[in-house]
Structure formats: structure tokens, C-alpha cells
Amino acid sequence: MVKVAVVGASGYTGVELIRLLLAHPGVDVTCVTSRQNAGEKIAAVFPSLLGRIDLACDPVEPALIAVKADFVFTALPHQSAMEVVPELLAAGRKVVDLSADYRLREVAVYEAWYARHTSANLLAEAVYGLPELYRSQVAGARLVANPGCYPTSVALALAPLLRAGLIDPATLIIDSKSGTSGAGRSAKVDSLFCEVNEGFKAYGVASHRHTPEIEQTLTDLAGEKVIVNFTPHLLPVNRGIFSTCYATLMVEKSTLELVETFQQHYSGETFVRVHPAGSLPNVAFVRGSNFCDLGVVSDPRTGRVIVVSTIDNLVKGAAGQAVQNMNLMLGFEESAGLMALPVFP
Amino acid sequence: MVKVAVVGASGYTGVELIRLLLAHPGVDVTCVTSRQNAGEKIAAVFPSLLGRIDLACDPVEPALIAVKADFVFTALPHQSAMEVVPELLAAGRKVVDLSADYRLREVAVYEAWYARHTSANLLAEAVYGLPELYRSQVAGARLVANPGCYPTSVALALAPLLRAGLIDPATLIIDSKSGTSGAGRSAKVDSLFCEVNEGFKAYGVASHRHTPEIEQTLTDLAGEKVIVNFTPHLLPVNRGIFSTCYATLMVEKSTLELVETFQQHYSGETFVRVHPAGSLPNVAFVRGSNFCDLGVVSDPRTGRVIVVSTIDNLVKGAAGQAVQNMNLMLGFEESAGLMALPVFP
Amino acid sequence: MVKVAVVGASGYTGVELIRLLLAHPGVDVTCVTSRQNAGEKIAAVFPSLLGRIDLACDPVEPALIAVKADFVFTALPHQSAMEVVPELLAAGRKVVDLSADYRLREVAVYEAWYARHTSANLLAEAVYGLPELYRSQVAGARLVANPGCYPTSVALALAPLLRAGLIDPATLIIDSKSGTSGAGRSAKVDSLFCEVNEGFKAYGVASHRHTPEIEQTLTDLAGEKVIVNFTPHLLPVNRGIFSTCYATLMVEKSTLELVETFQQHYSGETFVRVHPAGSLPNVAFVRGSNFCDLGVVSDPRTGRVIVVSTIDNLVKGAAGQAVQNMNLMLGFEESAGLMALPVFP
């Protein structure tokens, strides 16, 4: 059994990592950390864990973590992650970092959209952990940058079309909707029940920080510089991301032809499910699972294709994908601990 | 006091009409009809009305309705409306029809997207009841076709840009999200709480019946034939429509300039509120009210403009707009009975 | 027009007071205050108010408030209210205080359940503002203590039975459920969307501060000391209180007989609606309105009666009842500004 640590265990991604790792046949959770809950039992912070884990939260000290665990998940806010990751690597630990700190290859882009980077030297080495696109690199990495939730949903939606050159990348418009757990567990008026429930809004319009991350991957896929409109919205649900992607087709294709393209593209993938023509995904059908569900429709009236994509933002959009990356890095079966079906309803 | 009838009172639009009309200073609700609840007290069907209205539901018989009321709201499904509207007009009654039956000017378009039309002769006379665009025609009409909820949110969002020629109509993409009351009150598995709650999906992609209605109005505004991508989604909230509209700007404009264009365009309108730059609408901020809230953002990276628009689908998207039309048709103050503020939270 | 102030305008009760007062025919809102949003436009804090009120938030200074307004609503947390109310009264202003500070007649009880009282001298004068029970005293008061949301729902549920001596007060068990706006608008993890949504819990079991307030009123009604079990729960809805009350009947009564007792008891009341036998209230049917809906069932198997009671916690449970009290204190029609129907769905 590999000893693993969850750094930043008192957030929603943290508790989801623990949930998944406790069901994993090859690892033991031996360390959980939390700044604000240091000293408290993690099962007191999240009673969903009651009776199944007895650990108390350690403070966020890399030296201590490296003693207690061989493999580390860092589920910290950006900027905080870069304060601990270099030391963990130096101590010989493998790391999946769930923050944004190591996702962008160019330090200038990171600093334009986020803040100053204090370990930019690691950017060249960090592997962007979207296994369906970068599987072999992930397997050999010691530092994996776990993708953002929105970028995961978008990259998987558009990969078949961009790889095959079927759409004009200059026409890409991405309208995404996220469940509220994506906003984290910190106490903010904007995340209060009464502010979110029975509401719906756009935010970060033309300015959201996931934009350069999306563009970096789509540029890889297209083989040319891609710039997109990306508009996130806040959904009054706990979990789920839904992205509706629009692009102009370069050649006429029917819905049936496009569905077949998608099914072939993802035929070997465990976690990507392509809906048959006439059926479309719903965030409810992936809840709690590591699936990404895709649907595609051709609109002959406008010559555009519409791809809809849905994931559970805490699983395939965060903790589940992180475990998938760990599986690759440690030589486990890629799907180990991740085969639970969606919880519906 | 004008005597008014609500035909189709046992649906969500019906009960909303009653709610608004009972608060109106110039009318009396003297007749409510319902096929499935005929004979029942309407306050037993909707206990929200308890103690404030004592009427029982009549069957849907035009002759009876014409005896009991001088002005009629028909809140029936499409196809059902055209079975009663001609007779009501023939009896000298003014009608606001909330179905789709008289919204499309061309019978061929109606029949392509809906079904056979049995009173196509009325299409030339029917006025499309979006007061902010067609106010003077509404005032003189005896038959007003009350706009669909999605089309209302879209037309008000794009009117300032299309009228001013600021966007390329060929690039229009409209991503809309609707609360579940838009699906009506009939018993369908797809509308069950457990199917909708904690879910989110697209539906009618590239095929929704509101598409030709949207295009008809945008074509009027642009002065040229407009074809759009329109994608509706189902939101797990009771009320609210949110439309995110994308188009390529013909000339560079900053967000501030665009906000000013919108504010000038709507400066005399009671029910359209333009958010200042940096603030954006939320369906929660219009709930229960007749407001349409708009926000606009320019994206210099892509040269596109994003307009977000929100209404309460049962008020400005249905019953409220219907009362606004009635006010114009009967010479009341346009805002009579419609000034209630949004219920937040 | 009477000039009124809303002190503590940036909470949910504050914005609800503004919503109701802007619809009131006899008053002008001339002052709104907020500690944390001082200087900001209240319509920027709550965009639901956009276009209908242009006031900026004043700091919470009694002298300033007394200059700007003749009548004051204090919607502050307990302890904060008693810091401003005495000065407002001294300046000759009438006050409806929505905190708990003046609700309990005995200072010892207040200090046992809350904290030290700094203006206990006002307790004798303050009138408990439940108009259906204390109407005449309210009309003559200069300081009204607006009841808590739970106590309102409970007192109206049990008054007909206690006044008529039909139940044994020693057997009273009250199981209440409240929408989340009752927890206020301050940023707390426990009130986050993801903590409340799809959840349900009890809190304050056998220790909630509304217990002595409930017991004070029930003691008045029973004419003997009443002690109850009161258990509040948190409902994943924005608005609404639902209380299920159990007691042993002193004499056998059928459901029909009990419904008749309730209907007679409340026959003259505008805001209390008694459901006919076989129909029961739902929080959805009072949303946004000042109604209290009641239902009653006799259980011959156990000899107990069950009364269910529902209000909108922000209206009849706070702001609406406060306006009702103001109407009595200023000689307006008691229902002025309060006749809006529930917003359903």
C-alpha cells in the first residue's frame, strides 16, 4: 500500500480526494492537512467520513508531510501550492498539484492572469494531467498539474474536432456552467445558499483565469494559436460542469457522422462516454463519477456544430482526475478506485 | 372596472395572470377556465390564492367566456388557442393570446415548425406584443400575440446593437437557460423534481420552436434576414430566463461605450434595466417582477460582444408582458399593476 | 407621506423591508443604513432594487437617522439594536425593532438566553408586535418588539386551541423548519450553498433562543406557565417557516370540529388563512406574502391534535409583520402595502 497525503483536506476537493482514496485498493491515506482545522479530526470537519478515517489534520508543513507519505496531492489555492510543492519534490515525493500553479507552460502567461510565480523553474517539467491527451507524459512525471474543471470539460469536448481539422478554431465560443462547489468552501456572501439558490448568473465574462489554460490545450490540439470566448456561469447545483461549445464546421457533416467521429476518437477511453445521436448529456448523469459525457449536434442551417460536455467538477474536474493521474504515475490500473457509477437521482 | 377572463387558468402562466390581475387597479377577474379542473375552485387548485378569489373554473367555451368578460387572456397550449381565439374576436372581445399560434407572420413558417394553422387569416392582423419594440401597434390591436419567453429575453438583449448596426448578424450565437416553470404544469417524467434538481441539460439543440420567432424579430431589427444558433437549457430553478448572446462587433467598442449605448436606447423604458459596467444581471434579481435586466461586455481579445439578459419567464416572459399589453390596449397606464419589486432572496 | 428609515438595510430583512415599503402608499423611504456598506448605493448591494431607489447607505448613527426619518425600523442583530433604540425613542421617533432585544418581558430571562441588557427599562413599555394577539397595545405603542419568525408561526398555530382550553399545555411539542434566509446574510461556512443544498438538519435542539419567546406567548394564551419542546431544523429553501405542533386534546374533537374552531377564531383576520379539512399548507403557498396559513388534523388513535402552520419568515416572520405594526402605530389601514399575493411557483 502506498502512503498518500491530502494537503488542503478541509476544502471540497480535499474531502472528495479522501472519499475516493479510501475506496482505492492500493493506497492508504496517512496524512491530511489543513491550516484552519489543524488539530481537528477530519471526520469532525466532514461527518460524511465518520467511522472510516481517524486522522487529525496536520498543519501544512512539507517536511512533516514528506515523512508521513510517499505520494502527495496538493489541493490548495493557487499561490499557496507553490509554497509547498518544490520542497515536496526535493524530498523525493511525487506530487499531483490541483491548483493552477503549474498548469500554464509560460511563466509570463501565468503572471499576466494570476500573480508572480516563485518556482517557474518547475513549469518545464510539470506535466498537464489530462490523461486522455497526455497519458504517456503523465506516467513518467514526478509533478503533474491537474487540469482545471472548465478546461477539462472543454478539451475533451473539442479534441475530436480540432485533431481532425473539422472546425475553424477562430470561431470557437464556449458557454460553460458550473456547480457551486467550484467556488470552494470559504465563507463568502456570494456563495451563500440564499444568493445562489434560485439564481443564475455569468461571472468573469471575457476575463476568467481558465481562459489561457483552455487556449493552451486547444492550441496543442489545433496545431495553431487558438483564442476563444469563454463565459462561465454559476449553477445552483452542488456538483457539475456543463460546457456548450460552438464552432463553424470546415466541411459539412451530419450529426450522425459527427457522433461517429467522437465515438471512434474515444473508443478506448474508460472515462469518456459519447451519447448516441438524439441523446444528450445532463450533469445529473455523471454526479459523483469520473465520467465525461459528450453529445454533438450539427446545425445545417448555420453550418455550425454544437458540442455539449459534462463532468462532475469535483471528480473528473478535480479529485477523480488527480487519482487517475496518480494511478498512471504509480503504475496502478488507470481506473483503480474510480469505477463507481454516477449517483442518480 | 374592466371584466377580464383567464382562459387556461390551471397552468403556471394562468395562476401568474391571476396573481397580477388581482393586484391591478382597473380590472376584475370575472372568469377563469380550465379543462381538467372545470367545476373546481381555482383557489383549491392553487392555495396561494386562498381567500382572495372565489371563482370556480369554467369549461373552455368561448361563448360563455364572451358573456362573462370584456377582455380575454388565452393561456393555452399552441393549437388549443386557435380553437377559441377566432370566436372570441368575433364576439367583439379583445384578446391577448399567450400561445405561439399568432406570433409568426408567415403561415408557412408556423406550419414548418408547429402544425397546421386553422385561422391563418388572423396572422396579418395579430400584433407581436413586445411593447418596447411595437408599442404603437399594440395600442391599436384587438389581437395581440404575446411573445415567447426566450424571444423576449433575446430581442431586448440585441435590439440596441442591431438597430445601431454595431454587430454582424451572421455571427449571432444565443445560449439560453430557462427555469423549469417554462416546461409547464403537465405531469411528465422529465419535469419531475428528481429529474431536474441537481441537473442541467441542453434540449431542442438546433431545433427549438422559438428559433423562427427569435429570427423574425431580429430580422425586423437588423433590416436584413437573420439566422441564429439558439440553444436552450433547463435550469433547476422555478423562474427565470438567462440568455447569453455572442456576436462579432463591426467596430471596436469598449464595455463602457456599449453600456452607454444600451442605457440611451432604453432610457425611457420602465421595465428594462441596464446594469452599469462591472455589474451583471442574475435571474434572482428579477424574480416575480416585470423587469428585463441587461448587461454588456466587450471582449477586445476576440472582437466580440457578450450581452446577458434576464427576465422572469412567467412575468416579462409571459403574464406580466400580457398585462403590459392589456394596459396599452385598454388605455391604462402601461405599468399599472406591474410595479412590484423583485422578491429577493 | 411619512418618512421612514431602515436601519440595517444590507441584511435579508433589510432588503425585504425596502421592497415592502417602496410599495406602501403612505410612506417614503428616506434613510437606509449599513455598517459594512456605508457609502454604497443600496441598489448596488441589492440589484433587485435597481431603478427604484437611489439612496446610499448611511452609517448607523441614531442622531442622523432621527433627522432623516420620523419612523424607524431597526433590523439589527440582537445587542446591536439596544445600542440605537433608546436614542431614537429619546429623539421622539417611533420604532419597530426586529431584533430580540425587547421581546422578552423579564430581563432575567433575556439575560439567561442572550446577554446583558443595557436598556432593560424599556422592556415594560415595549409591546410584543403580534397584531392578531396584541392589536390594541400595538396601536398605542412607541416601541414595538417585532416577534421572531418561529414564535409567530407557533403562536398563531396554537392560539385557538390554548384560548379555548382544548389542549393540555404540558404535552406541547413543536417541530419547526426554517428556510435559510433566517440564518441571515453574514458569510459563514454553515450557510454556504453546498452545505445547505440537498441537506437537512436539526440545530439548537433543546437550546434555541426562541424557546423562551414562544413560551412567553403561549403562557399568555394558556393563562398558565407553559414549557415546550421546540426543535428547529434548516430547510434548503430561501424563504419559509413550517411548524408542526403536537398536543394532547383535553376533549375529543374531530378534524372538522377543529377546523371550524380555527376558522371562527380567525374569521376577522386578513392575514391568517385556515385551510379546509383535507387540505394542508405548504411554504410555497405563502412565499413573498404576509399570510400565515394553518391546517389542523385530529388523530383519534392517539388523542392528539396536529397543527401545521406556515409563513414566509421574511414577511409575516419579519418585515411584513413590522409593516403591519407600523400601519397600526401610524393609523394606516392595517393591510396597507401588504396585500400582494404569494408568488407561486
Next chain:
Amino acid sequence: MVKVAVVGASGYTGVELIRLLLAHPGVDVTCVTSRQNAGEKIAAVFPSLLGRIDLACDPVEPALIAVKADFVFTALPHQSAMEVVPELLAAGRKVVDLSADYRLREVAVYEAWYARHTSANLLAEAVYGLPELYRSQVAGARLVANPGCYPTSVALALAPLLRAGLIDPATLIIDSKSGTSGAGRSAKVDSLFCEVNEGFKAYGVASHRHTPEIEQTLTDLAGEKVIVNFTPHLLPVNRGIFSTCYATLMVEKSTLELVETFQQHYSGETFVRVHPAGSLPNVAFVRGSNFCDLGVVSDPRTGRVIVVSTIDNLVKGAAGQAVQNMNLMLGFEESAGLMALPVFP
């Protein structure tokens, strides 16, 4: 691998059974049936299952089912279950029946609360499948009547107190709240999203059919005839039952003492978790899991004890408990396939 059938697969309990059984190490799902979806792929009915099960729905024919499977779960409405269970038993199959048809030992009680019973001869043999109370009988049964959701939550809440004689059974009041999946997946107006969302109501007051089932088990536990008040309410959440139980203590006990009683009582049980004093359950903390979480509080002011109990109605309240029973009947580890942690948030 044991071949199992899910009869009535197109309901919420059916899909939950499939979800759990696909994760079970010792069984294969070889047959699913549905009247209304016969011939359809079950993964088309529930896209949450996409890619993991390829079966089409068979009609509900016992002979066919008995050929395809060795063990059968019947998840049918009451009355429908008794039409197939006798034949399945006659064919030598073991059955867990999730309907109410075999839960009540006395045919007269069944017929008073439900309808005529056509296989009353099986009542003596059927074992009430609450493993924590009747484990050894379940292990030897060929027909297990899976308990109702409410009765499960109540029996586990009260067993420690009744067995120890700590409360007066004549004072029992049970106030329960259920998520909406408990109402099933049939198309009814009352279960529509807009009717349930933002609502809360009581139903079946003093008349709910789970009352005699609750009383039967509590009578077993108390060793004397128990009659209770049981009031169910409808919660606007998908999953979860929460029962708040009140009773008068026979002897003074502190909260700490009572918590210890509960912890000792359930010390060997995998699926019952007793919260420490000061902490209380929340339906959100059991979602998707087979846990029953309990909390207990003593109220010295009234001499009563309050026990709160929560389960996921589709897991411990239905499908999970059914699998737990199957595990006992087939000699598997009792917790096989049931150890998934709750999905929070």
C-alpha cells in the same frame, strides 16, 4: 458469481439497485424488467448507467425471470409485488421484496391500511429485513420483506431506548421528512419540480401507511403494544430521510449518558453511526451511502429525549438495505458492495 434480477428497474429504487449491484464483487446483473420500458436498453432509460450495462428491459414475467436469475429483487409498487413473488419462490428463487406487501405480519392490518392480500399465506414465512434487529432470521430466509424508508429510520433511532426501557412508549411522537425520490418516478403533478422546489409540506398526517409498520417494529422492541403519532413531510432534496423522535424519559439521563447508551448498543454495527454529543446528523452526510446516522439530546427542562436519525432513503431506506439482506441470505460479507462513502457535497 450469483445471477441476480432487478424487477421494476425503471424506478428510482430500481436504478439504485443496479448501481449498487454493478459494484458488488459477487453478483452479475443478468435480468432487468420494466413494464413501461420493455424492450428498451436500461442505459437509455438511465444514461447514468451508460457504458456499464448493456441489458434491455424484459417484461415482468416470473417464469422468464426465474430462468435468467437465481436471486431476485422485486422493486414494484405494493399489490404488483404479490403478483410475482409467489411464483418466483415456487420456482426456487430467493427474493428480497422492496414493496410493502410482506412487511406486516397480520393480514388484517395489511388489508386495513393497504388492500386485499392475495398471498397472505407467505406472511408467516416472510422475514422483516432490518438486519440490525432481525439478522439471524434474515440469513435463513427465502423471502425477505425489505423495510420501508421511514420505518428504517425510526426503528434504528428508537431501538436503544425501547430495548433498555428508558422511555415511555405512550409518549412517542415522530416527525419525519423525506426527500422527493421517495415519491417515486411516476408522472404526477405533485412531484413536479416547480411544485416541490422551494416548498415544504406535511402529508398523510395521522394516516400514512408506514404507521402500522413502524408500530409493529416498535412493539417488538418495547415488548408491549406501541401506538405513535407519525407525521411525514416532503423535503425539496432528491435523497434523504430525517426523523425527529420525541419521547418522555422514564429516568433522568444526560445527553452524554444517552450517547453512550447508543454507542454501546450499536458498537458492532457497520452501518449505524452515532454522533458524539454536540454533533448531530444531516441528510447530506449519508447521501449515496448505506449509513444510518443518529444523534441524541436530553432536555432536562421537559424530561424528554430527542433522537434524530438520517438515512439515504434509496440506500439504507431501500436498495442498500436490500443488498445487505441479500448478502446475509447468500452468505456474503454483510457489507459487500456497500462500503462507498457518502458523496458530500
